[in-house]
Amino acid sequence: MRRTFIRGLVPLAALSLVAGACSDTGDEGGEPAPSGSGAAPTTGGTDDTGTTPGSVATGSTPTTAEEVQTGESLLDTVSAADVVRCGVRDDLPGFSSLDDAGEHVGFDADFCRVIAAAVLGDATKVEFVDLETDARFTALQSGEIDVLVRNTTWTASRDGIEGATFLHPTYYDGQQMMVAADAGFESIDDMDGAVVCVAGGTTSEGNVATEFARRDLTVEVQSFEDVDLLQEAFIAGRCDGWSSDGSQLVGLRSSFPDGPDALVIFDDIFSKEPLTPAVRDNDTRWAQAVEWAIYATIQAEEYGITQANVGDMAAGDNAAIVQFLGGENADGVTLDAGLGLDPAFAMNVVSQVGNYGEIFERNLTDLGLERGLNALWGDGGLQYAPPYR
C-alpha cells in the first residue's frame, strides 16, 4: 500500500512541475493580451526575459525601446567588465595558436586585440576563450563570448539561423584541394571515386560533395575532429585528397613532415570562404563598434599609417589622417562618429596592434600566404573600408 503511494509520488511531482511551468507561461502569454493585439510581442519578448512583459508589449514608444537597447548592449557590458571575451581556437597555426608562454598568437588573435584596443583602449584586455568548432555559435548565442573571431565562414544560414551578425571579412578565403605529389592526380577531374578528408563541422564537408557532383564525379568524404589526426590519416594513405580553406592548406603544406614539395595544391578554388568576425544578433551598437575597429586597420593601411609612424602621422598636416587618428581638424573639432568608441580609437588600434597589412605580414606571410584577394582595393584586392568622416 505504502509502496504504491511512493510510486505514485514521483510522476505526481513531475506532473506538478510541468503544471507549474505551464501556468507560468500561461501568465506571460496572457498578460500582454489586454494591452492590444496579443500576437505582436512574439518577436520582442524573448531576449529580455520577463521581469515586466508588459513593457515589452508597449515597447513601440521610442523611449522604452531605447531604454531596452542601451541597457542591453554588450558595448556597455564590455566597458564595465573592462575585458573583451573573444572566441578563438588554440590550434590553427597563423590564425590562432599558443606560443610556449601560453599567449594566443596569430591573425585572429590579433583582431581580438584590435577590438580591445578600440573599445577599451588597451589591446591586452582580451580574455581568449578557446572554442571547439561545434560549440562556437552556441557560445555566442548564450553570451559566453562577446565576439567570435574564429576563422568562421560567413554564410546565409549562419547569419540567419545561428543568430549571428557577421561584420567585415578579415580574410577572404576559398576552398582548395591538396594531394600527394606522387599520387598521379593532375586536377580534381582525375579524382573520381577518391577519398577526400576534411575537418568536421566546417563548410568544407559540403563544398567537396558539391564540387565533385558538379564535375559528375563520385567522392567519399571523411571527417576528422582534429588536424593532427587528419594528417596522420593522410600520411598513412587513407586519404587521396585533403580539402580545406586555401589558407590552412598552405600552412599545413609548409610544415609537412616530408617537406612542402611532397604535396601539391590545385589552383581551382571551388568555394567562397569569407572568414568573418561575428557578434550576436540584435545588438547594433556593439556590432558597429567591432566593425569599425576592423575597418580602422584597413583604413590605416590605406593611409599608409603603420605602428612605427603613427605618432608622426597624428602630428602631421594631412587633415583626414589627423581626424582619423582622433586629432582636431582645421576647425579645432574632434570627430566623434557616435560609435561609442573613443575618438582616438584608431590611434590605439594602430599603435598597439598595427594596420591590416602589418597584422597579415606578421602572422600569415611566413606560412607562405599571399595577399591575393586580401590586398587593398587599390591594389586589386577586396579589402575596402568605408570612409571615416
Add this chain to the structure above:
Amino acid sequence: MQTFLTEDLAVPPPEPPRPPTAGPADWVRRNLFRSVGDGVVTVVAAIVVGFVVFRFARFLFSTGRWEIVRTNLKLFMVGRYPADELWRIVVALTAVAFVGGLIAGFVARRHVVAGTVAPDQPVTRRLVALVGRLWPLVVGVLLLLFLSSSPGPWLTAAAIVVAAVLGRLAGPYLPRRSAVVLVLGSIVLAAALVWFLTRPVGWDRWGGIMLNLFLATAGITLCFPLGVLLALGRRSKLPLIRAVCIAYIELFRGVPLFVLLLLSAIALGFFIPTWLEPPGLVVRAIVVFTLFTAAYVAEIVRGGLQSLPKGQTEAAQALGLSPVKTTFLIVMPQALRNVIPALVGQFISLFKDTTLAGAAMGFLDALQVANAATAQDAFRGQRLLAESLGFVMLLFWIGCITMSRESQRLERTLGVGTR
C-alpha cells in the same frame, strides 16, 4: 552420520613436498616450459613483450623528440598562469605541504599513543619506507625537475619538502584534541588559498595539470559528503526524501558526463536571467563533477551500507544509541571501510574525467596543452602528438598510481578484509 561426513568431506592429504629447486634452469623449466604448449605460449609471449618493450624504449630514449615537452613544460604544468604571479602557486603548495605534514605528524602521534605503531623507528628507515610508498610521485617529480630549464621548480620543490618536514616535526606536539581544529583549519586554508590564487589572475589563466588536479580535488572533496547523504537518503524511511534521492541519483547516473559539461559550458546562459552574472567556467565544472560523482558515490556507499549485517544496528540500538549515533559511529565507519576500493576507483575516474572539461569548456588543461603545443610554429606538422600525449599520460598516471597505492595502504591500516 558422523563417520560419513568425515570420510566424505575430509581434507585431502597434503601434496607431497616439492623437491627443492635446483637453480634457475630448473625454475624456468618447471614454470615456463612444463609442456610443449607451455613452451609455445612462453616463446610467443616473450616475442610480443620484447617487441613492445623494445619499441617503447626506442621511442622513449631514441626516436622520441621531447623538445616539445621541455619547451612547453610551464604550459603543461600551470597553463597560462602569468609568470610573475607564479610565486603564489609556490606559496600555496608550501602551505599545503606544511599542513599536510602537520596532520601526518599529529596522526602518527595518535597512533603511537594508541599503541598501534611502534615508536622510535630510525629516521633512515622511515625515509626509505616513505620513498617506497610514494616512489612514482618521487620519480615523476625528479623527472619534471630535470626537464625544467630554470631554478624555480627546484626551489619550489625544496620549499615544499622543507615545509612538509617542519610540519611533520611539529605535528606530534599538537594538543590531543586538535583534530577538529585541524579539519576546520584545512577548510579555511583551502578557501583562503583559492582566493589567494585566483584574485589577481582569474580563472581563465589557470590551466595545465594544475587545473586537472584542482578540479579533481575540489570535486572529490565536495562530492563525498553529498554522496553519503544521498546514500542515507535513499535508505530513508521517509518517502519524500527517498523519492528525491532516487530521482537525483538516477537522473545523474543516466546522463553522460560530457553532455552535462557541454550544457553547463555553453547553454547555461539560456537558462539564467541576463542580469545575473553567471558563475565562471571552472566553478561550473566543479559543480558538474560534484553533482555527477555524488550520484555514483551514493550508490557505492549504499552498497557498503547493505553489506553490513543487521546485527550491528541492532546491537547499537540495544546499547541505547540514538539513530544518529548508530549511523555515524557504528554503521557508517564500517560501511565506508568496506567500500574504499570502489570509492577510490570512482575518484581516480573523476581525476581522469577532468580532461573532458577541457574539451567541453575550452580550458587549457593538460590534454588541451598537448593539442595546442603541436600547433605551435616550432612544432607544427612534425607529428609530435605521440610525445605530447605521452607526457600527459605520464602526468595522469603518476597521480592515479599514487592515489591507488595510498588507498591500498589505507585499506591495510584499517584492516579491510582481515577483520
